[in-house]
Amino acid sequence: xxxxxxxxxxxxxxxxxxxxxxxxxxxxxxxxxxxxxxxxxxxxxxxxxxxxxxxxxxxxxxxxxxxxxxxxxxxxxxxxxxxxxxxxxxxxxxxxxxxxxxxxxxxxxxxxxxxxxxxxxxxxxxxxxxxxxxxxxxxxxxxxxxxxxxxxxxxxxxxxxxxxxxxxxxxxxxxxxxxxxxxxxxxxxxxxxxxxxxxxxxxxxxxxxxxxxxxxxxxxxxxxxxxxxxxxxxxxxxxxxxxxxxxxxxxxxxxxxxxxxxxxxxxxxxxxxxxxxxxxxxxxxxxxxxxxxxxxxxxxxxxxxxxxxxxxxxxxxxxxxxxxxxxxxxxxxxxxxxxxxxxxxxxxxxxxxxxxxxxxxxxxxxxxx
Numbered sequence: 347x348x349x350x351x352x353x354x355x356x357x358x359x360x361x362x363x364x365x366x367x368x369x370x371x372x373x374x375x376x377x378x379x380x381x382x383x384x385x386x387x388x389x390x391x392x393x394x395x396x397x398x399x400x401x402x403x404x405x406x407x408x409x410x411x412x413x414x415x416x417x418x419x420x421x422x423x424x425x426x427x428x429x430x431x432x433x434x435x436x437x438x439x440x441x442x443x444x445x446x447x448x449x450x451x452x453x454x455x456x457x458x459x460x461x462x463x464x465x466x467x468x469x470x471x472x473x474x475x476x477x478x479x480x481x482x483x484x485x486x487x488x489x490x491x492x493x494x495x496x497x498x499x500x501x502x503x504x505x506x507x508x509x510x511x512x513x514x515x516x517x518x519x520x521x522x523x524x525x526x527x528x529x530x531x532x533x534x535x536x537x538x539x540x541x542x543x544x545x546x547x548x549x550x551x552x553x554x555x556x557x558x559x560x561x562x563x564x565x566x567x568x569x570x571x572x573x574x575x576x577x578x579x580x581x582x583x584x585x586x587x588x589x590x591x592x593x594x595x596x597x598x599x600x601x602x603x604x605x606x607x608x609x610x611x612x613x614x615x616x617x618x619x620x621x622x623x624x625x626x627x628x629x630x631x632x633x634x635x636x637x638x639x640x641x642x643x644x645x646x647x648x649x650x651x652x653x654x655x656x657x658x659x660x661x662x663x664x665x666x667x668x669x670x671x672x673x674x675x676x677x678x679x680x681x682x683x684x685x686x687x688x689x690x691x692x693x694x695x696x697x698x699x700x701x702x703x704x705x706x707x708x709x710x711x712x713x714x715x
Contacts, residue, residue: 360396371549372401377553378429382556384588389417406447406458406460407583409440413467421593421663424474435473437464453496462508473656474663493534499544506547507559510544511715517586518570542566560584564597574605592623593664599633604704608641625664631655632668635675645679652676672698674708679713 366605371651375394382391395415413436441464447457469484472632492512499505516536520527548559562579567577576603585598602611607613613638616645618630635651638644652672660666693709700706 359551372398376407376411378624380414380557381412381588382553383418383593384589384591386418386588386592388415391415400432400434404443404446404583405442406440406456406464409436409443409561410460410463413464414441417467422474422663423447424471430442430471437467440464453494455502459504459508460489462488462495465491496534502539503548504555506544507548507552507555507562510541510546510548510559511562513541514566515541517541523566525549533697548582557584557587560592561597564601568597568601569702572702577601578605578607589617590621592618592621592625595621596629596633596665600629603633603636603640606608606640608637611640612637625661628655628658628660629665629668632671632675636671639675639679645682649676649679652679666699667702667705670696670698670702670705671701674705677709677712 351510379394379398382388382394385459392410392415395411396406396521398411402408413433415437416429416433417423423429423433426712440460443455443677444460444464446578447509450463451457465484465488469481469488472481472484492508495508496512512665513536515534516530517538522529536610542563545559545563547564548555548642550556552559560583564577564584567573567580571659577597578708581598581601582593584594588594595614600610602608604616610634615630615633618626618633632655635648635655638651639648652675655672656669660669673692673696677689679698680686680689690713693712696705696709700709
């Protein structure tokens, strides 16, 4: 169910018609706030946020940006009680302000999208905390607002992201999780190829959702489509614009490595090691091991790093796949050492963690031999 709630949590602050879009200075301030959040410059983001909230105290943009800042600063936010409480408060403030807009005009783009944002953020948070039924309730509310945005793409390119992501995942999710197919009958049909094209439009034309679009596209091409070179195209935009963002640098280094661009991967892996973030150490070890294994053919050194990585913690929504990578790497090394029994055991462990289709195919293909 995780990916379903991830895709329902997709909406980043989307700004359409109204006072926000007629104020160039404010647009610039919002963009600067987003850039600071993505670049982990939270002190400067707070300065911008205070100015925005003072100028527009009754608009949902301030609380939504505050929720976004908290989400990025305290990843995973569920581990920080104080930040979680502030996050919920910000989402509820945004929702209250958005509802006032909707009461005046049920199709008010700003009201609809900020309500969608708030419900989506709350749905993901509840799901990550094990509150599945409450999360489903929030997701249903988010879906109702999402459908209103399907008709608005030509009016605002930001909607290409939301609509494209829906079109992709409403088809992909039941393919990966057949148990939910009866539930998905209640959702409007999608089109995965169309969804990818729509998100690509957003990655080029959108302003406020461009980074989020690239983040999701890089993930889709890595996990589901196994098109690593395409993933690298989108991940490059993330990492080069925000080189202090650990998740973005991890994503780009991984994309380059899986695409076989080893020299570039090594460069970004060096940059990754310089970042101080709790997410970094484990995936950095795995990526270094993959580079040693695949590019330098140093199996013994790679195996030591894989084993070391498996003793380190992972974060379920962000670095779990690296446990699968490490076990698959150890399996490949065992194969080259003519120890098929050990290889099979490592591949079985990889399947306990793997979500990438490429890793699953590799492991199952060997086990079935």
